[in-house]
Amino acid sequence: MQIxxxxxxxxxxxxxxxxxxxxxxxxxxxxxxxxxxxxxxxSNCGRRxxxxxxxxxxxxxxxxxxxxxxxxxxxxxxxxxxxxxxENRRPWQWTAFGVICVLVLIVSLTWLVRARDFSRNHPGAxxxxxxxxxxxxxxxxxxxxLEKLLGEGVxxxxxxPVLELLGxxxxxxxxxxxxxxxSTRA
Numbered sequence: 001m002q003i004x005x006x007x008x009x010x011x012x013x014x015x016x017x018x019x020x021x022x023x024x025x026x027x028x029x030x031x032x033x034x035x036x037x038x039x040x041x042x043s044n045c046g047r048r049x050x051x052x053x054x055x056x057x058x059x060x061x062x063x064x065x066x067x068x069x070x071x072x073x074x075x076x077x078x079x080x081x082x083x084x085x086x087e088n089r090r091p092w093q094w095t096a097f098g099v100i101c102v103l104v105l106i107v108s109l110t111w112l113v114r115a116r117d118f119s120r121n122h123p124g125a126x127x128x129x130x131x132x133x134x135x136x137x138x139x140x141x142x143x144x145x146l147e148k149l150l151g152e153g154v155x156x157x158x159x160x161p162v163l164e165l166l167g168x169x170x171x172x173x174x175x176x177x178x179x180x181x182x183s184t185r186a
Contacts, residue, residue: 003074010067015161022168024059026128026175033178040179049118050178052111053129053171060136076132102135110135112151122178128170135164 011019034050063069080086112119112126119126138160 002078003071007066009065010070011065014166016063016064019161019164019168020061020064022165022172023057023064026168026172027054027057027061029172029175030057033175036178046118046121046178049115049122050175053125053175056129057132057168057171060140062131075157096137104133104137124170125174128167128174131163131167131170135160135167138163 009016011017018107030050030053034047034054037046077086080089080092085092106132
């Protein structure tokens, strides 16, 4: 098995490091919000939601610079080669991408339904995580025509990194003030 991956910075640009910093900041603020929420409320709902945000942001931030997805792709590629179906990989890639999109959609919708109060009290955090997940799925798609469309922009700022950066800023702002308006549900 030949794997060409090393744990080195995958995006050592200014925007890449800024994004990694924002992942770290939003992650820390989410864990802080979980702590504050658990001290202010007998309900663990908000605490669990902020913990989930922190974990997701930690994993995505780690992936931002270590390119763990490339390692996973290389392992999958080697597996496909050894199993003899690499030449017919397109249907498998589409299937895997479709399954991932459906799983993200199901998990997200289930989470939104179960955490209605959190969603109502922290719409910025929800919108931010939505943007970050959309960015991650678009990066995963790796469609050349889509990348060309989304990759064109003014200067070094392109649409896809702006989605990611905006999402992280929205999460960070919401997590910096974790107590939202009180629920109006009876």
